[in-house]
Amino acid sequence: MAADVLLAPQRMCSEVPRLEELSLDSCDGLNRVDLAHPVLKSLAVTRCRRVVSVHTSCPALCTLRLDEVEALEALALVPAAVRTLALGACQELRDLRVASGALQTLDLRGCAELQSLRVRLGRGAGW
Helix, strand or coil: CCECCCCCHHHHHHHCCCCCEEEEECCCCECEEEEECCCCCEEEEECCCCCCEEEEECCCCCEEEEECCCCCCEEEEEEECCCEEEEECCCCCCEEEEEECCCCEEEEECCCCCCEEEEEECCCCCC
């Protein structure tokens, strides 16, 4: 059975309140990452081939890396404080939307199906 939710946001905040970095690697049963945490700074999702969606509500998140998240179809980071966004081999990614006043690095590799890329930079970035 595939896992739907990584960890209930209220549990993650109370059980690991100082968590700043989270790395998920080869979590083949995971199909969705829904994450909210007030101090998380870095999230890496690697070789989680069945993940179709990633939703974050992490105001301190500076770095988001998704690599070999092959089933991911869309990603929206609006608004975001992300400074580094790296996507590699997200083969099914079709739509990427980022609104960030802090974005410094955007690295897209092997996202062959990408059809829509919307990036808004600057203060108060939003749609």
